[in-house]
Amino acid sequence: MKHFFSVGGWWMLLVLLSSAVYGQAPQWQNVTSFGSAYTTSTATDASGNIYLTGAFQNTVTFGATTLTSVGQSDIFVAKWSPATGRFLWAKRAGGSAGEQAVSLAVSGGNVYIGGIFDSRSVSFDNVTIANGGNFATTDLFVAKLTDTGSSADFVWAVRAGGNDYDSMSCLVAAGSTLYLATNQHSPAATYGGITVAATGTDAVVAKLTDAGTSVSFVWAQPTGGTSLYVYALALQGSDLYLGGNFTGPTTLGGFPLPNTNIAVTPYVAKLTDQGSSGTFRWVLAGDGGGSVAALAVSGTSVYLAGSMSSSFRLGLGSVSLTNANASTQDAFFAKLTDTGSAPTAVWGQRAGGISHEYVKTLVVRGPAVYATGNFDGLRSTFGSTTLVNTDQVNGLTEDLFVTKLLDAGSTGSFAWTKQAGGSSSDGAYGLALSGGLLYLTGGLSQGGSFDGTTLTGQTSFLAALADPTLATKPLTTSPLAIYPNPARDEVRVRVPTHAGPVTLMDATGRRLRLVTPLPGQADVRVPLQGLPAGVYVLRAGAATGRLVKQ
Structure with missing residues (x-):
C-alpha cells in the first residue's frame, strides 16, 4: 500500500525539523568551480x-x-x-x-x-x-x-x-x-x-x-535627491521597494530626509507603479551611519540587510542596534511591516566583531531569512555562533558567510551561520533557492575550503547547503511519490521526467545516498540498510519528499 502525507503532516514535520536543527549549520555540498569569472547575480526559474x-x-x-x-x-x-x-x-x-x-x-x-x-x-x-x-x-x-x-x-x-x-x-x-x-x-x-x-x-x-x-x-x-544612492530593489505586485544610502539633508520622492550625521545613512522607500507613472508612497530612514545592501519582500513583511558604522535607530527608535566598534562596519538585518501608507519597524539583529562585515544578498522563504556576505577580522559573531577567520595571523583577509534567521513575527533570531574561504580574500556574491537547496556563488583568490571539499587557485564557485526546512517544504506542483513509507530496508521513488539523480539526506542536510536512474527508468530503488530509524528527505530535481525509516 502506498502512503502519502497531507499538507498538515508536512507542516508538523517542518516545525519539528526547525526545532531539531536550530543552531546546527548544514554541510557544504555540490561544490563546483568554473574559472576566474566574477559572478554578480543569480536567479532561478x-x-x-x-x-x-x-x-x-x-x-x-x-x-x-x-x-x-x-x-x-x-x-x-x-x-x-x-x-x-x-x-x-x-x-x-x-x-x-x-x-x-x-x-x-x-x-x-x-x-x-x-x-x-x-x-x-x-x-x-x-x-x-x-x-x-x-x-x-x-x-x-x-x-x-x-x-x-x-x-x-x-x-x-x-x-x-x-x-x-x-x-x-x-x-x-x-x-x-x-x-x-x-x-x-x-x-x-x-x-x-x-x-x-x-x-x-x-x-x-x-x-x-x-x-x-x-x-x-x-x-x-x-528620487529627487542630491547625494542619494540605490543598491537594492524588491518587487511585490505593483509595489517596488528600494534601499540604499544618502549623505546630508536631501529629499526622496518629495519626502524630506534630514541627516545631521557626517556618515552616510540608510533608507528604505516604497514606490507604486500606477501604469504610466510611478509614485513614492513612503520613506523610512535610519538615524546613524550605514547602508541598505539587500531587500526581500514576503506579503506585508519587508526584510532589509546591510552595514552599519555606528549605532542607529530604524523607525523612530522602535529598532535600535549598536555597532561593536564604531570605526568599522557591522552587518544588520531588520524586518518592517508595510501597512500601505507607512512602514513599521518590527525587529532588528546585528552581527559582527572588531572589524568589517558586509551583506550582499537576501532571500526569503516562509519564516526563513537567508543572507550572504563577507567578513574580515579574526572573529565575527552571529547570535550564538562565532566564525573564526581562516587567516589567523592577522585576520585582514575576507572569508564568506551564509546565515539563516527565523522570523517569529515580532522577533527575529539567528538559526545558524556557515562560513567558507581560504587564506586570502574571498567573496560571496549571489544566493538562490532551488528546491531543497540554498545555492551560493562567489570567488576565491587563492583557493579555499568548503568542509571536506577544497578548491585551489583563483576561481569562481557554485556551492549548495541543504537546509532541512527547505527540503521538507511541500511542493504542490511536483510532489515526490515515495513507497513504502514508512520503510525499513528499501524505498522506491517515482522519478519525475528529467529529474536526474535521487538524493537521500538526513535532517542536517547531509547526503547519505545518491542513485542515478537508468534511461527511461520511472522507479528508483534506494537502499536503507545501515541507517538508523528517523525522518529523512528524498530529492529528485525540484521535487522533494519525506521518508520515515523504521
Whole structure:
C-alpha cells in the first residue's frame, strides 16, 4: 500500500525539523568551480535551474562551453541544472573595452540581464547598442535572452544613460514588465525617449515593457535627491521597494530626509507603479551611519540587510542596534511591516566583531531569512555562533558567510551561520533557492575550503547547503511519490521526467545516498540498510519528499 502525507503532516514535520536543527549549520555540498569569472547575480526559474551572470577576462569554461573575451572584460550568462549537476549553456556579450552585468532576472523562459558598459558599442549576438556618451564613460544596458532548455539566444538589448558615469544597481521582472534601479551621475540621461535631469547623484527607477522581439521604456522616476544612492530593489505586485544610502539633508520622492550625521545613512522607500507613472508612497530612514545592501519582500513583511558604522535607530527608535566598534562596519538585518501608507519597524539583529562585515544578498522563504556576505577580522559573531577567520595571523583577509534567521513575527533570531574561504580574500556574491537547496556563488583568490571539499587557485564557485526546512517544504506542483513509507530496508521513488539523480539526506542536510536512474527508468530503488530509524528527505530535481525509516 502506498502512503502519502497531507499538507498538515508536512507542516508538523517542518516545525519539528526547525526545532531539531536550530543552531546546527548544514554541510557544504555540490561544490563546483568554473574559472576566474566574477559572478554578480543569480536567479532561478520555475524548474529550479540556476542562472549566473557577471564579467570575465580572457577565457572561462562552463561545463562543455568555453567563452573568450574580446575586450578588457566581457559579460557572461550561464545556466546550471541541479538535476544533472552540470552547466547546460553559457553565453558572452561585449565590446572592445569593459562591460559587466550586475543583475539578473528570470520570467518564464526569458532571462534578463542588466549592467554597465564603457565600450563605444557592445554586441549581444546580432544585436548591437552604442554608448551615448563617449569611449570613457559608462552607460547602462538591459538585454533579453530566450532560454530553449539546452541553449539560449539574445533577442534584444537597450541602453540608457548620459555623458557621465552612470551605473545600474538592480533589475527585477514580473511577466513582461521589468524594473531597473540606477545611480545617475549625468546631469541629463535618456531612458528610451524619456530624459531625466539630476543634480549631483540621484537614484532613478525605470519601467520597461518587453514586447517579445523589442522593448520600450514606460517611465523613469528620479528620487529627487542630491547625494542619494540605490543598491537594492524588491518587487511585490505593483509595489517596488528600494534601499540604499544618502549623505546630508536631501529629499526622496518629495519626502524630506534630514541627516545631521557626517556618515552616510540608510533608507528604505516604497514606490507604486500606477501604469504610466510611478509614485513614492513612503520613506523610512535610519538615524546613524550605514547602508541598505539587500531587500526581500514576503506579503506585508519587508526584510532589509546591510552595514552599519555606528549605532542607529530604524523607525523612530522602535529598532535600535549598536555597532561593536564604531570605526568599522557591522552587518544588520531588520524586518518592517508595510501597512500601505507607512512602514513599521518590527525587529532588528546585528552581527559582527572588531572589524568589517558586509551583506550582499537576501532571500526569503516562509519564516526563513537567508543572507550572504563577507567578513574580515579574526572573529565575527552571529547570535550564538562565532566564525573564526581562516587567516589567523592577522585576520585582514575576507572569508564568506551564509546565515539563516527565523522570523517569529515580532522577533527575529539567528538559526545558524556557515562560513567558507581560504587564506586570502574571498567573496560571496549571489544566493538562490532551488528546491531543497540554498545555492551560493562567489570567488576565491587563492583557493579555499568548503568542509571536506577544497578548491585551489583563483576561481569562481557554485556551492549548495541543504537546509532541512527547505527540503521538507511541500511542493504542490511536483510532489515526490515515495513507497513504502514508512520503510525499513528499501524505498522506491517515482522519478519525475528529467529529474536526474535521487538524493537521500538526513535532517542536517547531509547526503547519505545518491542513485542515478537508468534511461527511461520511472522507479528508483534506494537502499536503507545501515541507517538508523528517523525522518529523512528524498530529492529528485525540484521535487522533494519525506521518508520515515523504521
